[in-house]
Amino acid sequence: MGKKLRGADIVWESLVEEGVEVVFGYPGGAILPAYDALNNYREKIHHVLVRHEQGATHMADGYARASGKVGCAMATSGPGATNMVTGLATAMLDSSPIVCITGQVPSGAIGGDAFQEVDVTGVTIPVTKHNYLVTDVNEIASTIREAFYVARTGRPGPVLVDITKDALNAVIEDFEYPTYTISLPGYKPPAPVTNEQVVAALELINKAKKPVILAGHGVLISGAMNEVLELSRKGNIPVTTTLLGIGGVPASHPLNMGMMGMHGEACANHAIQEADLLIACGMRFDDRVTGNVSTYSPNSKKIHIEIDPTEINKNIKVDIALNTDLMVALRQINPGVTFNDRSEWLHRIRDWQEDANQRDILQMKTPTLMAAQAIRAIWEGTAGNALVVSDVGQHQMLECQYYQHESPYTLLTSGGLGTMGFSVPAAIGASFHKQDREIWVIVGDGCVQMTIMEFATAVQENANIKICIINNGYLGMVRQWQQLFYDARYAETPISSPDYVKLADAYGMPGYRVSKLEDAIPTMRKAQEHKGPVVIEFVVEQHDMVYPMVPAGADLHAMIRRPHRQFAEMEM
Amino acid sequence: MKQILIASVEDKPGVLNRVSSLFRRRNFNIESLAVGHSEVPGVSRMTIVTDEVEQLRRAIVRSNVEKLVNVIEVDDVTDLPCVVRETALIKVTADTTKRREVMDFAEMYRARIVDVANETLIVEITGESSKIDALIEVLTPIGISEIMRTGKIAMRRGAVAPRTNGATA
Numbered sequence: 148m149g150k151k152l153r154g155a156d157i158v159w160e161s162l163v164e165e166g167v168e169v170v171f172g173y174p175g176g177a178i179l180p181a182y183d184a185l186n187n188y189r190e191k192i193h194h195v196l197v198r199h200e201q202g203a204t205h206m207a208d209g210y211a212r213a214s215g216k217v218g219c220a221m222a223t224s225g226p227g228a229t230n231m232v233t234g235l236a237t238a239m240l241d242s243s244p245i246v247c248i249t250g251q252v253p254s255g256a257i258g259g260d261a262f263q264e265v266d267v268t269g270v271t272i273p274v275t276k277h278n279y280l281v282t283d284v285n286e287i288a289s290t291i292r293e294a295f296y297v298a299r300t301g302r303p304g305p306v307l308v309d310i311t312k313d314a315l316n317a318v319i320e321d322f323e324y325p326t327y328t329i330s331l332p333g334y335k336p337p338a339p340v341t342n343e344q345v346v347a348a349l350e351l352i353n354k355a356k357k358p359v360i361l362a363g364h365g366v367l368i369s370g371a372m373n374e375v376l377e378l379s380r381k382g383n384i385p386v387t388t389t390l391l392g393i394g395g396v397p398a399s400h401p402l403n404m405g406m407m408g409m410h411g412e413a414c415a416n417h418a419i420q421e422a423d424l425l426i427a428c429g430m431r432f433d434d435r436v437t438g439n440v441s442t443y444s445p446n447s448k449k450i451h452i453e454i455d456p457t458e459i460n461k462n463i464k465v466d467i468a469l470n471t472d473l474m475v476a477l478r479q480i481n482p483g484v485t486f487n488d489r490s491e492w493l494h495r496i497r498d499w500q501e502d503a504n505q506r507d508i509l510q511m512k513t514p515t516l517m518a519a520q521a522i523r524a525i526w527e528g529t530a531g532n533a534l535v536v537s538d539v540g541q542h543q544m545l546e547c548q549y550y551q552h553e554s555p556y557t558l559l560t561s562g563g564l565g566t567m568g569f570s571v572p573a574a575i576g577a578s579f580h581k582q583d584r585e586i587w588v589i590v591g592d593g594c595v596q597m598t599i600m601e602f603a604t605a606v607q608e609n610a611n612i613k614i615c616i617i618n619n620g621y622l623g624m625v626r627q628w629q630q631l632f633y634d635a636r637y638a639e640t641p642i643s644s645p646d647y648v649k650l651a652d653a654y655g656m657p658g659y660r661v662s663k664l665e666d667a668i669p670t671m672r673k674a675q676e677h678k679g680p681v682v683i684e685f686v687v688e689q690h691d692m693v694y695p696m697v698p699a700g701a702d703l704h705a706m707i708r709r710p711h712r713q714f715a716e717m718e719m
Numbered sequence: 720m721k722q723i724l725i726a727s728v729e730d731k732p733g734v735l736n737r738v739s740s741l742f743r744r745r746n747f748n749i750e751s752l753a754v755g756h757s758e759v760p761g762v763s764r765m766t767i768v769t770d771e772v773e774q775l776r777r778a779i780v781r782s783n784v785e786k787l788v789n790v791i792e793v794d795d796v797t798d799l800p801c802v803v804r805e806t807a808l809i810k811v812t813a814d815t816t817k818r819r820e821v822m823d824f825a826e827m828y829r830a831r832i833v834d835v836a837n838e839t840l841i842v843e844i845t846g847e848s849s850k851i852d853a854l855i856e857v858l859t860p861i862g863i864s865e866i867m868r869t870g871k872i873a874m875r876r877g878a879v880a881p882r883t884n885g886a887t888a
Contacts, residue, residue, distance in 0.1 A: 457786050
């Protein structure tokens, strides 16, 4: 015999059953019944009051990426739901499993332009993996259950459940949470690949002279870190990662060349272009990693291991497509991989790396604190062990280059959508996943001002996050493009900031300013002693650029490089 | 040759929107789309015609449609033996002096006259799209005031049926 429950209580009952510990949300008219019912579930679920619904979605996303579980956000109808669109799109592009629950006007009022009515399922079709409109109290639990299943299985992604207010208010006399095995007629998990495909892939791998492994976000989502490492070690094959693949292979692994693509390591891009075999593991040949597709890795055979069939041959035509879960595929492939000397190929890569070392800004005497130095100091000050949440722009790319990630799930960043303002809320969300790592935010002065209202959430929740604002007074990456491709005609890229130390104080948290490199680590130590949010502003040189850079649409090997002795004249 | 997809989809609100939204979002072009109930309760069947000609692109269109959670299965029948038909209603402006001519054309094309009024006739024709195009061409000089076409529907020949058909599963 089940319980007599309101639809609003069933929402929380369902979330508890799905293992939800924390919900990020904001109340409002249509979702009011659910907030009323929240009072019955305080012991089981912690609710975080955000300051803007976009923040709720990024928090759920950050929590999901840090924990591997499904993140959950809640908002009211109309503006509450539309504020979630950016966060849904961010999660969609980066395959992050979140479930967003929104209130909707009563079912009888739908379509009549009622107060705070928006066709939320219509609006969010393109930015969700799937979405639902629930108008019947009897379908709330089964729909939420299905939403969590769809969000976390296959290629993960965001799912939205829009529930009408009358369904939330209706009562079921005999409620029991469903336990049947979910089977959706149109949603099938991928099958393992056939033996013929494995044999064909192995033949390419074992005879390749200049192979490269491209390790993407799929490595982390599938949990195939060991399998990728084994493929690399067993075959002596160099690896490069995508932005979201960082951490999938330890930075110190001798065959790890670092990140590929627009601001990737020169050696990785050169290796891709000269390779005779690419083994793409859970990545989608995004334009930021390929550059000009018509000249991309022209002489290589390509193996694509990818769970999403729509990604195969989408951007780059491949020779062998293994459409299945990466871990499953590599466990089929790895036993057949033979060791291969490949010393000539690895030497060639080492030569490119040495050239890059000489161009490294950390080898140069600079007139002032550089953003790259600040980020390297954050790496040192956290012993490389932090969970870093970075935002979007120059600081994000420098983080990839100068923070060496040894472990998976230690870098959270908005890759596909490039959502400015992601980092602070995502870090707050990640802080609700119990872990030993310190959480450090690396954010630009432009990005931080996009979601700065979440400082209040961080303080209210005493989220133990350290927010490092890399302040160069510009929307730096856009300024870089204006400098390089628009004859330095800067339009709306200089940006002012509040006094971040005073602002931190106003929000009720410690704030520090660092403008000399030698102050970085001691300031970080002070921040580490404080259990709770801290702001550290790094005032950095204003005009430096991120190198290397492949201009948009250019050939991947056509990188703009940092001059060898860029700062020699300044020293005189 | 145009790409023809037969999609079995769950008969739920908004599914047509999901399919058409996908085509717009992915920049695929829908030439025609026809949808109706199937032999299985709760399952609708769509015939989607696209202008994709290249094999890799066709595979991408197909896998994108199939990826939708409410889409049960998709068959690309472009290169398979199948019956493809379309129905059109054509309203012709024709007074008594021209009626005979319209009726003669209709007979030649095995079309039917389904409505007669003082100044107009409605001709109904079912067949391959090229046959409909040809009838429209010969009726145009007489005077066509309105055309309504269903878009193509397709079915594979012989003893093959979609997986969604419980009888052959």
